[in-house]
Amino acid sequence: MTAPLHDERRGTSGARLPDTQQGMRRRNLSRVMHAMAAHGPLSRAAVASRVGLTRAAVSTLVDELIRSGLLDELGPERPGRVGRPGSALAVSARGPVGIGAEVGVDHLAACAVDLRGEVRARAVRRAGNRGRPPLPVLQELAVLVQLVCDESRQAGLAPAGLAVAVPGLVARDTRTVVRAPNLGWQDVDLDRLVPTELPLTVDNEANFGALAELWLGAETPEDFLHVSAEIGIGAALVVDGRLLRGTHGFAGELGHVPVRPEGPACPCGGRGCLEQYAGEEAVLLAAGLNLGEDRGARLAERAAAGDERVRRALREAGAALGIALTGAVNLLDPRAVVLGGALSRLAPWLLPTLEEELSGRTAGRACGVTVSGLGPDGPLLGAAHSVARSVLDDPVGVGAGLGGGTGRRA
Template sequence: MTAALPDTQQGMRRRNLSRVMHTVAAHGPLSRAGVAARIGLTRAAVSTLVDELIRAGLLDELGPQRPGRVGRPGSALAVSPEGPAGLGAEIGVHHLAVCAIDLSGAVRVRELRPVDNRDRAPEPVLAELGALVEEVTRRARGLGLRPAGLALAVPGLVAREQPLVVRAPNLGWVDADLAPLLPRGLPVTVDNEANFGALAQLWTQEESAEDFIHVSAAVGIGAAVVLDGRLLRGTHGFAGELGHVPVRPEGPACPCGGRGCLEQYAGQEAVWRAAGLPPGTGGIGLLVDRAESGDKAVLKALRGAGSALGIALSGAVNLLDPHGVVLGGALSPLAPWLLPPLRRELTRRTATASRPVSVSALGREGPLLGAAHSVVRAVLDDPVAVSVAG
């Protein structure tokens, strides 16, 4: 979806440039005639727009399309593999990650650093992340890419349109103002990791519906709601805090201050604890191996986690009536054991027909990719602004 621009001749031109960029990025390589057919403009009008985008270094001509068509073959257009790029970054409880993607959405550079960020102050975490951003930027520039912005995913409540982490229980952060700590020289946005995970699902998965609840499950459990192709943010930007919905009000204490929250039954460490394993032992792969071998303690823990997810989700499904539910995040490899009890609870507790529950192909990569794609989509939404800035 393109950004709103003034209803003037210049605004119309910028909207049409955006439509061309989005069309080629999503469906290219395409000829000028192919673009014109998809967006409903004349070929002459599209050619003028395409020429401007080529001069700006945003589109490339690849040469004649494959033979066999009637008439003169058109020159195929594709988004440039060089030029503007989106930087995505993620602060996880147990890792830091940064990637750069080009305008086609291809990941060109990626860095992952395992590190325990629990109870670390924001300053050293952002300093370490900044070093990763510099490294990815350096490598991206070596590929001819020019970072157009940076988007950062964090596992906590982020104030709407502000780089303020109001609360991140699994990091131990409260009212952490990240503005003074973020890299300089680039437009920077900060958002909840579950929001970016849902946007990645919406933007990159062709089979994705326009209405769904996306669950991002790892140490913490977040969720994001997409309705009519738009992210539901809420008044303060805090919509989707599924992990702190109480599933058993008298249950164990949660770092958020509540009791019996979903994270205490379905979070990554809660599953290990219920299975009788030290937290983090062997990673998710160990749980998968033990579940496949029929380990009774692990299977019981996964059934409990799936049931807790279903209980929490049933309220959201009854309230919002989405098309379906998508499970993403680090726990997605455990879907074969989580989904049956989750689906049973949804069927028992929802007022209408049960919704499809699927697993995101993006897994734990969703938040990082969603962050990077948010920068690229800003370029596609207003390519004039980017070409002028460049």
């Protein structure tokens, strides 16, 4: 069974634990772990206050989590205070880590995130993956994953699972990439091709980017439309802290919304899709620049330097993006639109025409447009955090610290 994504800010996964005494205990362990990860270091009394349990109940849960290696006891809290100081607790710097990996059109990446949310290992490789067979691409990705796992283990950390972000459609509750037009992939089963014994989750990169924004964004609301882009443009809708996936798991293909129906052909089979006007390659061509590495950085540098051709290309891309977003905003009424990925670096030149189109075409009140602080790292971080948070969600059922970290496939 595919490991469930943690898709709520409040700390409950999609899989409901049974209403039994054992299920209640597991839920309470999760509540303690989420409180510690979000607010620690804390004393037992402070944890009890935050989760609404008795100090005796929390003490029993904390002792179990300490024995399992998920929490550490740091010693007296605030020495010198009046009365007997409590013992400060913190999420362990050792123990489980979530492994995230990303297949991009021009790069591969992997990282490890611990239960405190800190990146503990990272590996990146530039690679032109468009048109390459899936097997060698995934073999190279597996090398990066192994490097990150090895570095984690050397630091006393146990990989708890692997989540892979891909720029394409992933069938719901599977590990199959149904279609990735910018890679040229179709019906690729990562479960069969990724050599790992870790529990494996596969999802669209925009979905992982949206989850990263939900979990890591400083002021991100629980209802927003997240838009991310490099070669392609993807989107993900978060409603009440949950991803809206659609019947087949294909929701969010904003890049293939037609903005000019008679426009150029798109790899998806359509014509005039948003990606043909606002994808990085389309903007580079319109700006008269060569394709190559660090495209977003080069566009931002030239625009900041006053290159009028680049700025004009970005204004036109912003207008196309605004037209496509208008349909989504009119249909879904999100509280905010968040620009992530490469778009975040180009926001100063995209936003004026984007907001002009959005405000002029929106039937109701136009929502605000904000820029993600995560930049291009959003999908990779979202993938790794999804695994780490699954441990917080169910320390008994998923956590490597309580389950022994054997690396069995889910």
